[in-house]
Amino acid sequence: MLFGSGCAETGAPGPPLGRDSGARPAALAPGTHFPPVSEARIVGGISTRVKRGSPAFRRLVRGATPSIVFKDEEATGADLLMTPRLRTRLHELARLVTREWPGVRLRVTEAWDEDSEHGENSIHYEGRAVDVTTSDRDRRKLGRLAGLAIQAGFDWVSHERDHVHASVR
Template sequence: MRLPLVLLWLGAAAACGPGRGFTRRHGPRRLTPLVFGQHDPNISENSIQASGPAEGRITREDEKFRDLVPNYNPDIEFKDDEGTGADRLMTQRCKERLNTLAISVMNQWPGVRLRVIEGWDEENAHLEHSLHYEGRAVDLTTSDKDRSKYGMLARLAREAGFDWVFYESRSYIHCSVKTESSMGTGAGCFPSGAVVRTEEGPRDIATLRPGDRVLAADENGKLIYSEVLTFIDRDPNATRSFVQVSAENGVVMTTTASHLLLLAAAEGWRPAFAADVRVGDVLLTRGPGGVMRPSRVVTTSTVVRLGVYAPLTRAGTIIVDDALASCYALVRSHSLAHAAMAPLRWMARWTASKDTPRGVHWYASALYSFGDFVLPSSYRYR
């Protein structure tokens, strides 16, 4: 099957598939302003489901400073009290969300522009672990400084894609975003040091090559050995934020936030993004006799690790660190992702190679990018 046909099929699946994620809205959705003191989502800013933990202050001498980008959007007014242009500096993700919000503001209130009163901070004006120090947070008003608009401004900011929005003050709203590293490169991955199990014994995932056979699970939930066909993503030198999920039987799974884990459910398993796993959810872990053993999640946390590896097995599943995971990411449905990746599995079978190129596989990158346009937001990792 050629790539265009697969993309058309994926679009059709998104349009016709069952479930509430595919419901079509009839008419515009009514937006509800935030009230003073409210934040959305209703969790801590530093939760992995929101903007995530601080990763460290960025100074002008820091190597990460070059990752901050200036925003010269003429539709945005920057206060720039310092006169250094610091308020224009931000991460690429923050810039994209801000530019989207600027359009929404002009559409909501013709003649009014978005106003940034605080962006990246280098003058210690915030609390110790503020995301302003990383260019991941902005404080906003409207250009007319009409405080009656700020509740709706906060709602528009959330709709524009900011990961955490807080109607923090009567004078402004606070918005922040996830790190670029936590969003990944388009594929869910495991770090160097993650353990897989081959027929010869346990191995570091970094040593895997196409043709190796690793422990996985078939569609009935039975443990099997499945061939590694290729890598959806592979970069030994990348440093990234990972979600670490610990179960009561001692199993600890480490993966990127957008990766799909396969949790225990009445019907066998259910897919969940790693970022959405909660204490009390049940991991499926390696058990004796070719069956999996359920174990409840007791903690989740965020860690930074070196290396990203996303092997693609023929089964589409893999046991990593003794817990069951999908080989896929970004799309909430394991079965949909597995079907859409069928051509890649077919291509890998007929172009067998021990080569392990670095980066995201071109097919996966194209498919995930296309999915941003055809899949409802409830089916995508955001």
């Protein structure tokens, strides 16, 4: 992913497509996020970019599990690393995906980013955000995938048109 993809840096709030129980939307329209306030306000801004070998780096965990496909674009394993809270939500989302679409798996394209490929204050630099699609890369599933991410307990979820960005506190 290239810098300037707009990943979670902007995104106007908009009405959700549908609702399940309470106020949680069952799906998100492209270009919208939930809850409809800024990501930083919900999950907190980053305090520092996590570097290899730092104490914060040693607190990251590997998110690999057979139910998730990792793109590992940089082939460094960085995209398998995340905070424990993020991993808990991610594994729940993987479970919801296989239940929703039998034969389809959750696909992670980015998690922790050590190459500064995202915007200035991206939550990816602390390993608190993931970019996901489904393993069949069917964009028509992204709206519902965003809804499942909300259901899985991610604190802030955005439908970025070609992927879903989800982050935690």
